[in-house]
Amino acid sequence: MKQKTITLSQKEMPKQWYNILADMKLNPPLDKDGNPIGPEALSKIFPMNLIEQEVSTQRWIDIPEEVLEVLSIWRPSPITRAYNLEKALDTPAKIYIKNENVSPPGSHKPNTAVAQAYYNKEFGIKKMVTETGAGQWGSALAFATQQFGIELKVFMVRVSFDQKPYRKTMMKVWGADCFSSPSNETEFGRKILKEMPDTPGSLGIAISEAIETTLEDKEGKTRYALGSVLNHVMMHQTIIGLETKKQLAKINEYPDVIIGCAGGGSNFAGLSFPYICDKMNGKKIDIYAVEPTACPTLTKAPFAYDFGDAEGLTPLLAMYSLGHNFMPPPVHAGGLRYHGMAPTVSQLVVNGLVIPDSIGQLETFEAGILFARTEGIIPAPETNHAIAKVIREAKKAKEEGKEKTILFNFSGHGLIDLSSYESYLNDSLKYYELSDDVIAKSEEILKQYPTPKKKPQYKNK
Numbered sequence: 001m002k003q004k005t006i007t008l009s010q011k012e013m014p015k016q017w018y019n020i021l022a023d024m025k026l027n028p029p030l031d032k033d034g035n036p037i038g039p040e041a042l043s044k045i046f047p048m049n050l051i052e053q054e055v056s057t058q059r060w061i062d063i064p065e066e067v068l069e070v071l072s073i074w075r076p077s078p079i080t081r082a083y084n085l086e087k088a089l090d091t092p093a094k095i096y097i098k099n100e101n102v103s104p105p106g107s108h109k110p111n112t113a114v115a116q117a118y119y120n121k122e123f124g125i126k127k128m129v130t131e132t133g134a135g136q137w138g139s140a141l142a143f144a145t146q147q148f149g150i151e152l153k154v155f156m157v158r159v160s161f162d163q164k165p166y167r168k169t170m171m172k173v174w175g176a177d178c179f180s181s182p183s184n185e186t187e188f189g190r191k192i193l194k195e196m197p198d199t200p201g202s203l204g205i206a207i208s209e210a211i212e213t214t215l216e217d218k219e220g221k222t223r224y225a226l227g228s229v230l231n232h233v234m235m236h237q238t239i240i241g242l243e244t245k246k247q248l249a250k251i252n253e254y255p256d257v258i259i260g261c262a263g264g265g266s267n268f269a270g271l272s273f274p275y276i277c278d279k280m281n282g283k284k285i286d287i288y289a290v291e292p293t294a295c296p297t298l299t300k301a302p303f304a305y306d307f308g309d310a311e312g313l314t315p316l317l318a319m320y321s322l323g324h325n326f327m328p329p330p331v332h333a334g335g336l337r338y339h340g341m342a343p344t345v346s347q348l349v350v351n352g353l354v355i356p357d358s359i360g361q362l363e364t365f366e367a368g369i370l371f372a373r374t375e376g377i378i379p380a381p382e383t384n385h386a387i388a389k390v391i392r393e394a395k396k397a398k399e400e401g402k403e404k405t406i407l408f409n410f411s412g413h414g415l416i417d418l419s420s421y422e423s424y425l426n427d428s429l430k431y432y433e434l435s436d437d438v439i440a441k442s443e444e445i446l447k448q449y450p451t452p453k454k455k456p457q458y459k460n461k
């Protein structure tokens, strides 16, 4: 029997996260008026220990024992060689799957949810609040807070709350309170309900409700949490790439091509950042971040200062952005519909170390179905973007007659997104591409904010 799966023992789990800010620099976050902000500005929203991580430039940060214990429920995650997919594509390329769907909520998101719940608990926080779109982040944080005995309140965008009931049920099973947003729980929610009783809701409204709920606790025992975009979130995810390096070293492999789908950037960062460190030191690897043509942040949007949320409550971050008011078309990859992109991932594109690409949803579902029929697992619609790019690269390797090693992040399974497969199989799924007009409009709006330096920024170089 050929070796299909490469595992690590629990003793071999990485004990530190890799912080890429030791090796690169970012344009600093700014307040609304364009002044640099200090860590204190966020202290009512996030606990100070996580804010310290957010601004740290220390290369390696120890993973606390209590975090490792919870991660060990499913980590180290396996790597699988996609022999059947390779055969179906008749490609000389070797394809390796780093499989993040084995976590209890079914995606990479609990890697940071567990760490965030732990640091909140360490800081004396009793209750966390967050928002969720399709429910992947909400369910990951519900699992994590339940492990550490912290209360959780989730504001879930109404349209998903009504149409995707199962992730809401997962949150309840793990002990969280989940409200349809706009809700009657907050002043902002009540105001919106009065003005627009039939609104489907939006992430922006849900974020505002979550932040209002956080700030309302006069005893200061409540904090907010974000599942992607921020530096500390990217860092918590690097356990993915650090495990992968150990696993591939066991079979004397090193990737030529690395691929991840990118919404806010966290699963892509988790797999690729430890390799980007090698690339900065001269290794030759092609590293691709793949997004939907319907929400082409890295491939078409300007690199600009913009808010992380729709209401303008966060600091201004230097990133590729379609504008914080951007309403993406209703594609099924809910996790890839964010208007911006992590400042770290954005800066790495500016630095020429990450190559962005975009793929339409029909091609991604076709890829997902081929994957399910060869390798068995039904991928999340987000993950299908990475798989579609893997297939493009494997076909290219065949044309060029090259035996490339392709590695990708299988960010999650699609068992709670089967309605999207149903639409694909019924031929009711559409191709969306953003028009240049929409992008020009975003550019126009973003001109009112300061312009970030758009040149490579390295540390000590």
Ligand SMILES: *Cc1c(COP(=O)(O)O)cnc(C)c1O
Pocket: 107, 108, 109, 136, 137, 227, 228, 229, 261, 262, 263, 264, 265, 266, 267, 268, 335, 336, 380, 382, 383, 411, 412, 413
């Ligand atoms: C949330 C999610 C994504 C997108 O988020 P990133 O921060 O870009 O990783 C991708 N895949 C799955 C399965 C997700 O749940």
